[in-house]
Amino acid sequence: MDLFGAEIKPATGPASLRLCVLASGSAGNCSVLVISDHSGSSFWLIDAGLSMRRTRKLLQQIGLGEQSPRGILLTHLDDDHAGRSTLDGFGEDVPVFMHKRHLGRASREGRLFRRTELLADGLKLSDSCSVHVRLAHHDTDGSASFRFTLEDRSRRAQLGYATDLGRPTAELIDHLRGVDILAIESNYCPLMQEAADRPRLVKDRVTGGSGHLSNQQCARMVRAIAPRRHVVLLHLSRQCNSPELAAREHRDAGYELFISSQTDPTPWLDAPVRESTMEPVRAATIFEM
Numbered sequence: 001m002d003l004f005g006a007e008i009k010p011a012t013g014p015a016s017l018r019l020c021v022l023a024s025g026s027a028g029n030c031s032v033l034v035i036s037d038h039s040g041s042s043f044w045l046i047d048a049g050l051s052m053r054r055t056r057k058l059l060q061q062i063g064l065g066e067q068s069p070r071g072i073l074l075t076h077l078d079d080d081h082a083g084r085s086t087l088d089g090f091g092e093d094v095p096v097f098m099h100k101r102h103l104g105r106a107s108r109e110g111r112l113f114r115r116t117e118l119l120a121d122g123l124k125l126s127d128s129c130s131v132h133v134r135l136a137h138h139d140t141d142g143s144a145s146f147r148f149t150l151e152d153r154s155r156r157a158q159l160g161y162a163t164d165l166g167r168p169t170a171e172l173i174d175h176l177r178g179v180d181i182l183a184i185e186s187n188y189c190p191l192m193q194e195a196a197d198r199p200r201l202v203k204d205r206v207t208g209g210s211g212h213l214s215n216q217q218c219a220r221m222v223r224a225i226a227p228r229r230h231v232v233l234l235h236l237s238r239q240c241n242s243p244e245l246a247a248r249e250h251r252d253a254g255y256e257l258f259i260s261s262q263t264d265p266t267p268w269l270d271a272p273v274r275e276s277t278m279e280p281v282r283a284a285t286i287f288e289m
C-alpha cells in the first residue's frame with residue numbers, strides 16, 4: 001500500500017489496520033485509521049477536534065493529500081474531540097458517527113447533520129472490518145471507546161482506541177483485551193494535578209472518576225489489557241503531565257510505546273493480520289474506584 005502517493009491504492013500486502021495520531025491533548029484530538037484488505041484501502045478519522053485547516057495540513061503531512069475520510073467516528077462531543085468547523089468542513093459525503101447517547105446533546109448544540117449516523121454496540125466499516133463500541137464514564141453522557149477488528153480468513157488484526165475514560169473498569173478491559181495496537185489516554189500526574197494552579201472544581205472533575213485517567217490508572221489498565229504490539233498514550237495534559245512521567249509507568253513493557261503530542265503526528269503504527277489463536281478467558285481485575 002502506498003500511503004504517500006496521491007491516492008490510497010488497493011492493498012497489495014497483507015490486510016492490516018494502521019493508525020496515526022495526528023494530534024492529541026486538550027487543544028484537539030484527531031487520529032487516522034487506515035483499513036486495508038483485499039478490496040482496497042480506506043481511511044477514517046477518529047475524532048475531529050482540530051480546526052479544518054490544521055486537519056488538512058496534517059493529512060497532507062502524513063501523505064493523504066486532499067483526500068477525504070470514508071467517515072468520522074466520534075468518541076464524544078466535547079470541543080476538543082468534535083470541532084464544529086471540521087465536522088462542517090468535510091461536507092455531506094462524509095458521514096459522522098456518534099454514540100446514540102450523544103444524540104440529545106448534539107441536537108441541543110446544533111451538531112446534528114443530515115449525515116449523522118448513530119452508533120450503539122457496533123458497526124461494519126467494510127466487508128472485513130467492524131468496530132465494537134463501549135461507553136466509558138466521562139461527564140454526563142460518557143465517551144465511546146472502540147475496538148476495531150479486521151478479519152481475513154482465519155487471520156485477524158485488532159486495534160483499541162479509548163480516551164476520556166473517567167476510571168478503569170473491568171468492562172473496558174474486557175472490551176480491549178489483547179488488541180494488537182492500543183491507543184489509550186494517560187492524562188495526568190496526580191502530584192502535578194494537585195499542585196497545579198487551577199480551580200478545585202476542575203481538579204475534582206478530572207480526577208473524580210468521570211473525567212480522565214492518571215498515568216498510573218492508564219498503566220494498570222494497559223497491563224490488564226495486554227496489548228500485543230504497540231501502545232500510544234493519548235491526551236497528555238499540558239499543565240499536569242509530561243511525556244517522561246507518562247512513559248515511566250511503562251518501563252520494561254513488552255510492547256512498543258509511543259506518546260502522542262499536540263504538535264506532531266505519531267509514526268504510522270501497523271497491525272497486519274495474524275493467525276488468531278484461542279485466547280484463555282481471564283477474569284478481569286476490577287479497578288472501579
Ligand SMILES: [Zn+2]
Binds near residue numbers: 026080235
Ligand atoms: Zn478530551
